[in-house]
Amino acid sequence: MTTAEEIRELGIRARAAAAELRPIPTEQKNKALEEIANSLEEMKDAIDAANAEDVKAAIENGLSAPMVDRLTLTPSRFASMVQGVRDIINLPDPVGEIIKEVSRPVGIEIRKVREPFGVIAVVFESRPNVFVDTAALCLKTSNAIILRGGREALRSNMALNEAVRAGLAKAGLPADAVQLVKTTDHAGVTELVRSVGLVDVAIPRGGERLITAMCEAALIPVLKHYKGVCHxxxxxxxxxxxxLKVLDNSKVQRPSACNAAECLLLNEKIADQFMPMVEKWAEEKKVTLHKECDNPDYSYEYLSLDINVKKVKDINEAVKHINKYGSHHSDAIVTGDxxxxxxxxxxVDxxxxxxxxxxxxxxGAEFGMGAEIGISTDKLHARGPMGLEELTSYKYVVTGDGIIRP
Amino acid sequence: MTTAEEIRELGIRARAAAAELRPIPTEQKNKALEEIANSLEEMKDAIDAANAEDVKAAIENGLSAPMVDRLTLTPSRFASMVQGVRDIINLPDPVGEIIKEVSRPVGIEIRKVREPFGVIAVVFESRPNVFVDTAALCLKTSNAIILRGGREALRSNMALNEAVRAGLAKAGLPADAVQLVKTTDHAGVTELVRSVGLVDVAIPRGGERLITAMCEAALIPVLKHYKGVCHxxxxxxxxxxxxLKVLDNSKVQRPSACNAAECLLLNEKIADQFMPMVEKWAEEKKVTLHKECDNPDYSYEYLSLDINVKKVKDINEAVKHINKYGSHHSDAIVTGDxxxxxxxxxxVDxxxxxxxxxxxxxxGAEFGMGAEIGISTDKLHARGPMGLEELTSYKYVVTGDGIIRP
Structure with missing residues (x-):
């Protein structure tokens, strides 16, 4: 079977599973989530063994230490992955929610009702827990999902796939609601994002190169998260x-996060007072300051204890700088005005x-969404953290008593 | 200047205009709409002359009669185009609306606020009134717009562009909020949908070929309306x-509309009673019935007084047929159950x-949206009729008193 044939086959199965999922009530979806959590626990030994093989091969193939780390399903990561599935049980089910209701003079009632997309494709790298996290979110929103992971994690993903599908079957749901792409050549990604009519939305969970490649090839919509160059x-x-407190938290609390600050802009009128405080803080917290004289790249996402520092004349210059060099992710002002x-x-856009x-x-969690499938830097459909609601579309349901358009 | 250079130049100007538009209050946007309507009326002679030249050239070049018709700005079309601009003044401004408000225990307030996209590109064919309709909708939602029309309508579009921009300037708004692409080679469309960072969303207003070409080339999101194969x-x-009343209205009232029915499905249990009624109706209304024995293409959009007719065993077969052969647009059931x-x-999806x-x-008008930029057959962002709200995105506005993440 070629990659194209495999993707088409998965797409047809996913589409059928999506149709089966649509009428399933919330309680049964929650039961399936519980069964999936149980199944993961029951099959932990097999999953660990598969993951150990992936990790061993990765080390032998000379993958970088951070990549090997991301690939490793430690006991605590395993436990929080399973807990993540159970946490989704308690979140409200957005499917079927009536968003808006209108009565029109002609005699029709129009309800705008929240609906699943149908079939979602998620392409991810390294971290095997993404398989389970995204499958659970899609199931809760009645979407079928096709997952395509990195080749270095194939054994782990296959073991997780088996466990999740076993859980679905136990709850009487179609196992094809969750499927893994088993060929890991690049054609798989291209075929997925060109599956018009079979896949409704693609979500990349990975770096800039993956996202760019997917957008370049895509014929279906892609919900994406570019980098976070925050100010x-x-x-x-x-x-x-x-x-200083806001700066410290924005930069130092977790420098590798996309919402960490990469640039401090300060009004030149307070520079004489504030810069010494910043210098002292940087020394204490081991932060490297990249000042104007260093001619830094203001669009760069450090993800480390580095930060660009730039003086601006006023708030207008600050806003312009952010809209020009930032990544439209997260930006803060500290002011009493x-x-x-x-x-x-x-x-600020x-x-x-x-x-x-x-x-x-x-x-997502800090915003009270309970769970998050990613953070969108797009403006279409979803912007910022994407929770369960952002995994849904809607339809218009119109009722009347033999009403025709005049 | 190459086409690529022209598009880039327009994109940079549009981005700057979008930033200028963002703080403009509703009243001033409404004043600009009034000035645009006045300006169109004042420049009617020049617009008519340009349109007459386009029509003359189209006839000389042997364009089809329906295409020449679509191109022609008749007095009544001109009047309703101007009235359309004035109608938008009275519609509520969605920008700045607070969609959701959440207080989090940590001490922050989160407001989800409706925002413009920024820059919208609209690619359209033949009908020059689309220029004015879409420009007015984008202005009301604080979006800058770049329009690219068909080459057969270039003179008309240039005259309309001048009138609209004059109206904007009179109201003190940046004229670059509305811009026309003046080169009409195909490269213009491709460049537009690849303008990452300059254009936020592209909207095709044309046939299947245009839509497919745009999706194939696009790196930015495309909001699209494929065909309407309705049941x-x-x-x-x-x-x-x-x-029969619902069937008649769905098929006959305006067969060329995307929401007209292209297929009648009837339960086999009532076929003996209902088919004679359908045959009689078809004869009276000059509708051609394409029955199973004719082996018709069930995915075809006739847009004429033709309709496919198929007997089905039950509602499940009807739903399956619609989801398989339809275009996910508009579908009706007539039942007492x-x-x-x-x-x-x-x-039905x-x-x-x-x-x-x-x-x-x-x-859009029948749904009470007041105006419509198109009907989306996509599931991402907008589905069904797209009014002013569908031309907006949102942002999260977070406030607090020096709050940091624990």
Missing amino acids: VYVDESADLEMA EAKAKAFLRD SAAVYWNVSTRFTD | VYVDESADLEMA EAKAKAFLRD SAAVYWNVSTRFTD
Whole structure:
């Protein structure tokens, strides 16, 4: 079977499974989630063995230490992956929710009802837990899912696939609601995003190269998360202690996160006061400051204890810099001036904008969504953290008593 | 200047105009709409002259009669185009609307606020009034727009472009909020949909070939409307008089519309009673019935007084047929059985589903949206009629008092 044939076969099965899933009530989907969690626990030994083989091969093939780390299903990662499935049981089911209701004078009732997409393709790299996380989110929203992982994680993903499908079958749901692409040549990704009519949406969970390749090949919509080049702007009227606190949290709490700050912009009027505080903080926290004289790349995502620092004349220059060099992800202003804050919050063209708050809050759990499939830097459909609602579409349901258009 | 250079130049100007538009209050946008309407009326002679030249050239070049008709700005089309701009003044402005508000225990307030996309590209064919319709909708939603029309309408579009931009300038708004692509080679379309960072969304307003070409080339999201292969399913428990009335309206009222029915499915249990009624109706209304024995193409969009007719065993076969051969646009069931109606409304995977109502209601105005930029057959972002709200994205605005992530 060629890769194209495999993808087509998976697509047809997924489409059929999606139709079967649609009428399944919430309780049965929750039961399936419980069965999946149980099944993962029961099959833990086989999953661990498969993962150990992947890790061994990765080391032998000379993969980098961070990649080997991402690939490894440690006991605590395994436990939190299983707990993640159980947590989704308690989240509200968005499918069937009536978003809007309108009665029209002609005698029809129009309801806008939340619906599953149908079939979602998720392409991910390294981390095997993404298989389980995304499968559970798609199941809760009545979507069938086709997963395509990295070749270095194939054994782990196959073991997880088996466990998840066993759980589905136990709950009386179609096992084909969750499927793994087993060929791992690049053609698989291309075929997936060109499966018009079989796949409704593709979601990349990986780096910039993967995302660009998928968008380039895609004929179906792609919901994507580019990099996070986030800013903290310290205005002239800022409480400087608060500014330092927000800066510290935005940069240092978890530098490898996409919502960590990569650039400090400071108003030149407070530079003489604030820069010494920043220098002292940088020394204490081992943060490297890249100043204007270093001519840094302002679009670079460090993901490390590095930060660009730039003085700006005023808030307008700050907003322009952010919209030009940032990645439209998460940007904060620290100021005591409400008018300036409002202008910043309105004019910065990013998924999340913050006033006297750390950029680190851009996250499904922190936003109260309960779970997250990613953070969208797109503006179409979903922007910012994507939870269960963002995995749904809608339809218009129109009823009447033999009503015709005049 | 090459086409690529022209598109890049337009994109940079549009991006700057979008930033200028963002803080403009509703009243000033409405004033600009009024100025645009006035400007169109004032420049009517020049627009008519340009349009007459386009029409003359089209006839000389042997364009088909329907194409020449679509190209012609008749006095009544001109008047309704101008009225369309004035009508948008009275519609509510969706920008800035607070969609959701959440207070989190950590001490932050999160507001999900409706935002413009930024820059929208609209690619359209023949009808010059689309220029004005879409420009007005984008302006009301604070989006800058780049328009690319058919080459046969270039003179008309250039005259309309001048009038609209004059109106914008009179109201103190950036004229670059509305721009026309002046080169009409195919490269213009390709460049537009590859303008990552300059254009946020592309909307085709044209036939299947244009849409496919745009999706194939696109690196930016495309909001699209494929064909409308719509169905009326008459169930065994239908009131047959009502069924005929719904069928008649769905097929005959405006056969060239995308929401007109292209296929009648009827339950075999009522075929003996209902088919003679259908035959009589078809004869009276000059509708050609394409029956199973004719082996018709069930995915074909006739847009004429033709309709496929197929007997089905039960509602399940009807749903399967619709999901397989339809275009996920608009589909109706006529039945007296509520359980069957509910199953149909849930299981048919279309933008709009109808119970005892004509498919012809899938329309922005009929749905109470006031205006429509198109009907989406996609599931991402917008499904069904797209009004002003569907031309917006959102952002998360987060405020607090020096709050950091624990």
